[in-house]
Amino acid sequence: MLIISNEMMDRAYGCLFGQLAGDSLGSLVEFKDALEIADLYPCGVRDLKDGGTWNLLAGQPTDDSEMALALARAIAARQGFEESSVAEAYIRWWKSEPFDIGITTSSGLSALSIGQSAKSDSQSNGALMRVSPVGIYAAGNPALAAKVAARDAALTHPHPICQSASSAYAAAIASGIGGDDPATMWQTAWDYAHHSPETAQGSKAVRERLILAKSEPPYEFYDQMGWVLTALQNAFFHLLSNKSLEEAVIWTVGSGGDTDTNAAVCGALLGAAQGGSAVPDRWCDTIAACRPTIESGAAHPRPPEYWPTDAGKLTEALLLVSLQTSS
Numbered sequence: 001m002l003i004i005s006n007e008m009m010d011r012a013y014g015c016l017f018g019q020l021a022g023d024s025l026g027s028l029v030e031f032k033d034a035l036e037i038a039d040l041y042p043c044g045v046r047d048l049k050d051g052g053t054w055n056l057l058a059g060q061p062t063d064d065s066e067m068a069l070a071l072a073r074a075i076a077a078r079q080g081f082e083e084s085s086v087a088e089a090y091i092r093w094w095k096s097e098p099f100d101i102g103i104t105t106s107s108g109l110s111a112l113s114i115g116q117s118a119k120s121d122s123q124s125n126g127a128l129m130r131v132s133p134v135g136i137y138a139a140g141n142p143a144l145a146a147k148v149a150a151r152d153a154a155l156t157h158p159h160p161i162c163q164s165a166s167s168a169y170a171a172a173i174a175s176g177i178g179g180d181d182p183a184t185m186w187q188t189a190w191d192y193a194h195h196s197p198e199t200a201q202g203s204k205a206v207r208e209r210l211i212l213a214k215s216e217p218p219y220e221f222y223d224q225m226g227w228v229l230t231a232l233q234n235a236f237f238h239l240l241s242n243k244s245l246e247e248a249v250i251w252t253v254g255s256g257g258d259t260d261t262n263a264a265v266c267g268a269l270l271g272a273a274q275g276g277s278a279v280p281d282r283w284c285d286t287i288a289a290c291r292p293t294i295e296s297g298a299a300h301p302r303p304p305e306y307w308p309t310d311a312g313k314l315t316e317a318l319l320l321v322s323l324q325t326s327s
Contacts, residue, residue: 010275018271021283022263028052059290064129072133076317108156127153132268135173142171146192160202168193176272221257245270245278
């Protein structure tokens with residue numbers, strides 16, 4: 001039976017707040033290259049503030065974390081991963097007129113909304129960017145995390161590489177929140193990159209990137225913007241590099257390209273390893289206070305279910321589901 005320790009709770013907090021912080025920090029310079037970012041922020045992008053590519057409030061989630069919150073709420077409400085409920089949550093988000101949505105995600109949700117399956121050859125990062133709550137829900141159970149993550153990816157990103165990447169990543173998060181160290185998290189990702197027929201064809205490419213992550217970051221941040229393997233390799237490179245979460249996320253944002261997604265993926269993984277204390281208080285406080293309403297001056301007001309204000313309680317709810325699942 002799973003016992004929720006203080007360390008497990010702390011790492012779960014770190015995972016979700018790391019995701020939200022990386023996403024919001026990256027949104028300030030999304031789509032810019034490293035030189036542009038260095039000119040704008042000579043000391044690096046270090047603080048959450050209003051503005052950025054989408055003119056958001058400080059701490060406001062982009063599509064990355066809005067979808068992650070939708071997934072987390074669906075899991076908490078149903079006391080587990082129920083594919084139809086998660087699909088409904090994503091479709092509801094799609095119909096809420098988000099200010100940003102990826103092409104692959106949009107086409108996949110359009111198909112789901114009329115009862116069809118997603119069909120895409122895209123290797124984009126739209127499934128990886130949202131899947132961290134699965135690792136919290138499956139804390140200490142990487143096999144469950146890998147299985148559920150592949151099912152989640154298939155809803156919008158059915159390419160085997162996307163399914164394998166989500167499985168490896170979510171399994172590593174579940175491993176980390178369960179108490180494992182970074183080396184074991186990496187090994188867990190390697191093991192669960194290939195765990196089913198759906199992930200088999202993608203596992204070779206995913207494992208190649210995991211090997212590269214032991215020695216170097218990716219180099220195609222801008223040239224292959226939005227590629228799932230860029231985000232994956234970057235996150236595992238920083239996991240193994242002994243950098244603090246703060247340093248890793250700031251470095252990731254400074255590398256340019258799809259900065260919000262790359263930093264969200266990195267932040268969630270390192271949060272699962274380093275805990276909530278690794279996420280700077282100035283970031284957490286800003287996130288917890290963010291309410292994108294007309295009254296607050298938001299250029300993009302959003303429904304409350306996509307606000308990050310209850311991220312702490314949502315984390316606890318996911319861990320309680322994991323406790324019930326293991327009993």
